Amino acid sequence: NETLLQVKHLQTNFYTENGVVKAVNDVSFAIREGETVCIVGESGCGKSITALSLMQLIPENGKVEGGEINFSGKNLLDLSKKDIRRLRGNEIGMIFQEPMTSLNPVFTIGEQMIEPIQEHLLLSKKDAYKKAMELITMLGIPNAEKIVNLYPHELSGGMLQRIMIAIALSCNPKLIIADEPTTALDVTIQAQILDLLRDIKKEFNTSMLLITHDLGVVAEMADYVVVMYAGKVVEEGPVLELFKNPQHPYTKGLLKAKPVIGERKDRLYTIAGQVPNLVDLHEACYFADRCEHAMDICRMKQPVLTEIAKGQKAACWLYEDGENR
Numbered sequence: 001n002e003t004l005l006q007v008k009h010l011q012t013n014f015y016t017e018n019g020v021v022k023a024v025n026d027v028s029f030a031i032r033e034g035e036t037v038c039i040v041g042e043s044g045c046g047k048s049i050t051a052l053s054l055m056q057l058i059p060e061n062g063k064v065e066g067g068e069i070n071f072s073g074k075n076l077l078d079l080s081k082k083d084i085r086r087l088r089g090n091e092i093g094m095i096f097q098e099p100m101t102s103l104n105p106v107f108t109i110g111e112q113m114i115e116p117i118q119e120h121l122l123l124s125k126k127d128a129y130k131k132a133m134e135l136i137t138m139l140g141i142p143n144a145e146k147i148v149n150l151y152p153h154e155l156s157g158g159m160l161q162r163i164m165i166a167i168a169l170s171c172n173p174k175l176i177i178a179d180e181p182t183t184a185l186d187v188t189i190q191a192q193i194l195d196l197l198r199d200i201k202k203e204f205n206t207s208m209l210l211i212t213h214d215l216g217v218v219a220e221m222a223d224y225v226v227v228m229y230a231g232k233v234v235e236e237g238p239v240l241e242l243f244k245n246p247q248h249p250y251t252k253g254l255l256k257a258k259p260v261i262g263e264r265k266d267r268l269y270t271i272a273g274q275v276p277n278l279v280d281l282h283e284a285c286y287f288a289d290r291c292e293h294a295m296d297i298c299r300m301k302q303p304v305l306t307e308i309a310k311g312q313k314a315a316c317w318l319y320e321d322g323e324n325r
């Protein structure tokens with residue numbers, strides 16, 4: 001399959017009172033047509049900022065200061081705000097954790113769905129309405145005619161997330177970016193939404209960039225996994241290989257702390273220690289303070305992402321041979 005999105009050496013910095021925070025630090029990855037790539041890591045590791053950087057949606061004190069984001073033959077970093085807004089919701093659909101934050105409380109669901117469909121697909125109001133109905137029904141929501149006349153606060157979280165997916169799909173995007181799409185939902189609804197996203201991917205051959213802290217979600221959804229830590233990619237590979245044979249101590253830790261069904265999400269990760277302060281980074285492995293295998297070299301030089309098994313890469317001195325040291 002052809003490469004749809006290629007991110008190369010992405011660098012996103014935030015300017016704060018305490019200094020420059022390297023939130024996304026030399027991140028590269030690619031998504032092929034029809035492929036789901038999951039970015040996984042603890043909160044604060046840079047995964048959401050990576051996704052927001054693609055769409056020029058980072059907060060004002062942040063800036064993409066390096067790299068390339070190639071999508072369908074264009075470098076997205078060269079596009080104007082206007083062009084990127086056109087792309088968003090047209091060729092690229094986005095789904096966020098809290099559907100309420102992306103919906104306008106004073107407009108009905110129908111009003112919020114029909115207008116972008118009209119605008120992006122150049123349909124009449126009547127045809128856009130028809131398309132909205134089809135999508136709502138396809139996403140397993142009964143009584144579409146009734147739903148379109150409701151306001152966001154009149155729907156449950158699971159229903160709203162379905163509506164967000166309907167909106168994201170309404171313009172037949174090539175890529176869907178979903179940031180923790182099920183994190184705010186209860187377990188049963190979560191499973192339904194994940195099923196839905198999988199069906200969509202199969203039916204439309206849509207590519208997906210899925211951001212999550214939840215390895216259960218990764219196991220169910222990913223073709224390829226990118227593990228981020230402190231703004232960097234520390235390991236990546238096809239999902240089966242990565243789960244069967246994790247290489248980086250951080251990935252191993254995440255997998256050991258695998259979710260227990262019914263347990264609360266925010267207590268999943270139990271790797272001791274904290275993500276380092278991203279202002280004071282120096283030449284070192286950023287995981288060294290939490291790593292039980294840390295050696296002298298780990299505190300002096302940064303390991304680079306190296307192929308260590310077929311298709312699998314890790315950035316760790318345990319796997320570097322002498323010549324790289």
Ligand code: SF4
Nearest residue numbers: 285288291298316317
């Ligand atoms: Fe641990 Fe060293 Fe590997 Fe970092 S480079 S993960 S500190 S062994």
Ligand code: MG
Nearest residue numbers: 043044047048
């Ligand atoms: Mg996040």
